Amino acid sequence: xxxxxxxxxxxxxxxxxxxxxxxxxxxxxxxxxxxxxxxxxxxxxxxxxxxxxxxxxxxxxxxxxxxxxxxxxxxxxxxxxxxxxxxxxxxxxxxxxxxxxxxxxxxxxxxxxxxxxxxxxxxxxxxxxxxxxxxxxxxxxxxxxxxxxxxxxxxxxxxxxxxxxxxxxxxxxxxxxxxxxxxxxxxxxxxxxxxxxxxxxxxxxxxxxxxxxxxxxxxxxxxxxxxxxxxxxxxxxxxxxxxxxxxxxxxxxxxxxxxxxxxxxxxxxxxxxxxxxxxxxxxxxxxxxxxxxxxxxxxxxxxxxxxxxxxxxxxxxxxxxxxxxxxxxxxxxxxxxxxxxxxxxxxxxxxxxxxxxxxxxxxxxxxxxxxxxxxxxxxxxxxxxxxxxxxxxxxxxxxxxxxxxxxxxxxxxxxxxxx
Amino acid sequence: xxxxxxxxxxxxxxxxxxxxxxxxxxxxxxxxxxxxxxxxxxxxxxxxxxxxxxxxxxxxxxxxxxxxxxxxxxxxxxxxxxxxxxxxxxxxxxxxxxxxxxxxxxxxxxxxxxxxxxxxxxxxxxxxxxxxxxxxxxxxxxxxxxxxxxxxxxxxxxxxxxxxxxxxxxxxxxxxxxxxxxxxxxxxxxxxxxxxxxxxxxxxxxxxxxxxxxxxxxxxxxxxxxxxxxxxxxxxxxxxxxxxxxxxxxxxxxxxxxxxxxxxxxxxxxxxxxxxxxxxxxxxxxxxxxxxxxxxxxxxxxxxxxxxxxxxxxxxxxxxxxxxxxxxxxxxxxxxxxxxxxxxxxxxxxxxxxxxxxxxxxxxxxxxxxxxxxxxxxxxxxxxxxxxxxxxxxxxx
Numbered sequence: 001x002x003x004x005x006x007x008x009x010x011x012x013x014x015x016x017x018x019x020x021x022x023x024x025x026x027x028x029x030x031x032x033x034x035x036x037x038x039x040x041x042x043x044x045x046x047x048x049x050x051x052x053x054x055x056x057x058x059x060x061x062x063x064x065x066x067x068x069x070x071x072x073x074x075x076x077x078x079x080x081x082x083x084x085x086x087x088x089x090x091x092x093x094x095x096x097x098x099x100x101x102x103x104x105x106x107x108x109x110x111x112x113x114x115x116x117x118x119x120x121x122x123x124x125x126x127x128x129x130x131x132x133x134x135x136x137x138x139x140x141x142x143x144x145x146x147x148x149x150x151x152x153x154x155x156x157x158x159x160x161x162x163x164x165x166x167x168x169x170x171x172x173x174x175x176x177x178x179x180x181x182x183x184x185x186x187x188x189x190x191x192x193x194x195x196x197x198x199x200x201x202x203x204x205x206x207x208x209x210x211x212x213x214x215x216x217x218x219x220x221x222x223x224x225x226x227x228x229x230x231x232x233x234x235x236x237x238x239x240x241x242x243x244x245x246x247x248x249x250x251x252x253x254x255x256x257x258x259x260x261x262x263x264x265x266x267x268x269x270x271x272x273x274x275x276x277x278x279x280x281x282x283x284x285x286x287x288x289x290x291x292x293x294x295x296x297x298x299x300x301x302x303x304x305x306x307x308x309x310x311x312x313x314x315x316x317x318x319x320x321x322x323x324x325x326x327x328x329x330x331x332x333x334x335x336x337x338x339x340x341x342x343x344x345x346x347x348x349x350x351x352x353x354x355x356x357x358x359x360x361x362x363x364x365x366x367x368x369x370x371x372x373x374x375x376x377x378x379x380x381x382x383x384x385x386x387x388x389x390x391x392x393x394x395x396x397x398x399x400x401x402x403x404x405x406x407x408x409x410x411x412x413x414x415x416x417x418x419x
Numbered sequence: 420x421x422x423x424x425x426x427x428x429x430x431x432x433x434x435x436x437x438x439x440x441x442x443x444x445x446x447x448x449x450x451x452x453x454x455x456x457x458x459x460x461x462x463x464x465x466x467x468x469x470x471x472x473x474x475x476x477x478x479x480x481x482x483x484x485x486x487x488x489x490x491x492x493x494x495x496x497x498x499x500x501x502x503x504x505x506x507x508x509x510x511x512x513x514x515x516x517x518x519x520x521x522x523x524x525x526x527x528x529x530x531x532x533x534x535x536x537x538x539x540x541x542x543x544x545x546x547x548x549x550x551x552x553x554x555x556x557x558x559x560x561x562x563x564x565x566x567x568x569x570x571x572x573x574x575x576x577x578x579x580x581x582x583x584x585x586x587x588x589x590x591x592x593x594x595x596x597x598x599x600x601x602x603x604x605x606x607x608x609x610x611x612x613x614x615x616x617x618x619x620x621x622x623x624x625x626x627x628x629x630x631x632x633x634x635x636x637x638x639x640x641x642x643x644x645x646x647x648x649x650x651x652x653x654x655x656x657x658x659x660x661x662x663x664x665x666x667x668x669x670x671x672x673x674x675x676x677x678x679x680x681x682x683x684x685x686x687x688x689x690x691x692x693x694x695x696x697x698x699x700x701x702x703x704x705x706x707x708x709x710x711x712x713x714x715x716x717x718x719x720x721x722x723x724x725x726x727x728x729x730x731x732x733x734x735x736x737x738x739x740x741x742x743x744x745x746x747x748x749x750x751x752x753x754x755x756x757x758x759x760x761x762x763x764x765x766x767x768x769x770x771x772x773x774x775x776x777x778x779x780x781x782x783x784x785x786x787x788x789x790x791x792x793x794x795x796x797x798x799x800x801x802x803x804x805x806x807x808x809x810x811x812x813x814x815x816x
Contacts, residue, residue, distance in 0.1 A: 013640035020631035027687030031664035229748040232787030325535030355657030374659040394660040
């Protein structure tokens with residue numbers, strides 16, 4: 001009895017999870033595996049269109065012979081690269097019309113013309129003609145003839161489905177793509193973005209954890225950059241930072257902080273004279289990191305605040321009795337309480353910042369030294385139109401990601417063992 | 420009284436005062452008033468003087484009289500002697516000084532003599548400083564977005580620092596950018612598409628996620644543990660690695676440029692976190708209720724509809740709002756999949772607008788305001804639900 005019950009339970013469970021699992025599998029897992037497949041192929045953006053046999057139908061009257069009509073089908077292969085095999089053609093005729101002198105590739109069966117055109121090479125073109133004649137002497141209806149569209153079918157190789165593989169893409173990724181520059185930019189961006197957002201998260205959480213007038217309002221405001229749409233925020237920042245008509249540069253010049261406008265998003269290096277040493281700062285990258293911190297510190301803030309509010313008040317009271325000052329309280333009580341949250345946040349944000357695409361894309365488009373791996377995926381795939389290369393870069397990202405995740409879950413597991 | 424505390428107090432409070440006054444000066448400059456200098460030395464000197472005087476006078480004077488006195492002196496020096504400023508600027512400075520004097524009122528000699536007083540003073544002012552600074556840095560871009568959308572191209576080019584709005588002009592002139600984006604650039608249509616996609620994503624996600632979450636939370640089946648751990652791992656995979664295969668497959672299936680295709684992708688990407696959040700909540704519902712329902716011969720469909728759903732309205736609202744926000748703000752997939760202006764979402768439409776270098780920036784900002792306002796309103800109104808959604812779903816972003 002219980003056996004059947006558990007069977008029913010199992011079956012119900014599978015029915016309940018199946019739709020979700022199917023969707024996630026086809027939209028998330030399948031593409032990840034498909035990336036592997038595509039990355040070993042030489043595929044351009046234009047190759048992914050499936051070749052189609054096409055026909056344009058033109059109906060013409062014949063001058064000397066009003067009983068007859070000429071139909072021209074302009075046939076072509078839509079692809080410039082691939083051939084189409086076994087092209088089959090089908091067109092319907094109005095009831096009172098019969099073809100004469102039909103091409104030998106075609107035959108008529110109950111008012112329909114069937115043709116077999118065989119194989120079409122890439123770029124194939126043909127003007128195919130049929131003469132039509134009224135079978136009952138009535139006037140031929142040109143319009144009716146025109147409105148009926150012919151149907152064509154054919155088999156073609158899908159470039160994605162054949163089994164020609166190559167290592168070319170990976171060779172290009174590692175040796176012709178400034179790979180180490182890409183990697184180091186990505187790491188700079190990820191590391192400093194993550195650290196910055198956590199530091200500001202701690203500061204703001206510490207602020208909001210105290211009582212002051214307008215505290216709930218402050219909490220909402222702090223989350224604005226995180227909940228706002230990235231497109232709107234990125235363009236606002238772009239206008240704000242514009243070297244000529246941007247508010248920031250004009251303010252700084254107005255208050256005599258700087259003499260010349262700074263092209264914060266368009267300049268790769270800024271040389272700063274620091275006690276006689278020339279320091280080269282990656283300006284655009286720094287700006288993009290600041291935007292990143294501005295947008296994502298609210299998340300760290302939210303996590304850390306939740307943790308801070310769970311710290312028992314007695315701890316602070318006891319410390320006060322022992323004569324600890326604010327700094328000692330922060331170092332000895334607050335910090336140990338939030339280290340666990342911070343380490344989780346660090347891993348999560350690290351992984352997500354590593355994959356961040358939109359922010360840099362909208363701010364600089366990857367120019368002036370801000371090209372990260374995700375930007376490169378887009379560039380390779382859609383700007384240079386090399387789908388295979390784009391996939392290969394994606395694979396590199398996934399591989400690095402898997403390493404991070406492995407480390408992450410190792411650490412989490414270790415922490416769970418300790419507790 | 421400890422000298423160290425006094426020095427710390429005087430320095431940090433005057434720096435705080437300087438930052439308040441400077442932010443006010445920036446805001447005033449943006450109203451078209453010419454101001455070329457923060458007068459760092461003068462303001463800091465005044466601040467130190469006021470702080471020290473405050474401690475010296477202590478409780479000998481009523482605090483209201485004391486504050487008014489300080490405020491008047493500062494306003495007089497800053498607004499009449501150093502530079503001649505309009506009355507409304509001085510009223511603002513006066514207000515800032517009243518606020519500042521009231522804040523420093525409690526730091527009398529007795530207070531500064533207590534243990535750790537130097538540290539406490541620094542922490543107190545850093546807190547105030549942080550609140551002011553963070554509010555300013557966060558709100559300023561939003562303020563700029565809003566103001567720019569009400570300006571004209573010519574006004575913006577003549578003086579980029581002039582943020583003043585002429586409210587005397589015709590209503591149609593003031594909102595011109597908004598009329599243009601709705602008339603010329605069809606933003607009404609994009610709002611409809613964005614709303615349709617976002618609401619659609621919420622509904623489809625919930626329809627898929629609720630049964631799955633229920634199964635993970637309550638039923639025993641082979642592969643359950645595997646499923647619940649893989650949900651989180653799958654969630655970690657970024658959109659950028661899905662883009663190329665989805666693009667090729669969607670192109671071949673003719674799903675590109677269709678709102679339906681977008682809806683499928685959004686649903687799939689938000690499903691893992693929705694399931695994760697919901698199953699956590701479902702576990703907290705007492706099992707006895709369902710056992711009673713099984714006695715009443717309800718099937719799983721009945722259990723979900725009649726018991727689980729009514730009890731988990733808060734969790735479902737959190738998930739719904741979170742998913743709505745993700746779908747409304749989403750940009751990457753709409754960039755990849757939509758290239759026909761007839762099926763643009765709001766985000767994609769704004770990006771498309773900006774692609775044309777000729778587009779005046781006030782139109783761009785008006786569009787940005789249109790896409791930002793709904794999320795911010797929803798966020799402020801439903802903050803409680805959204806915050807719990809954000810915390811649970813925050814691995815994403």
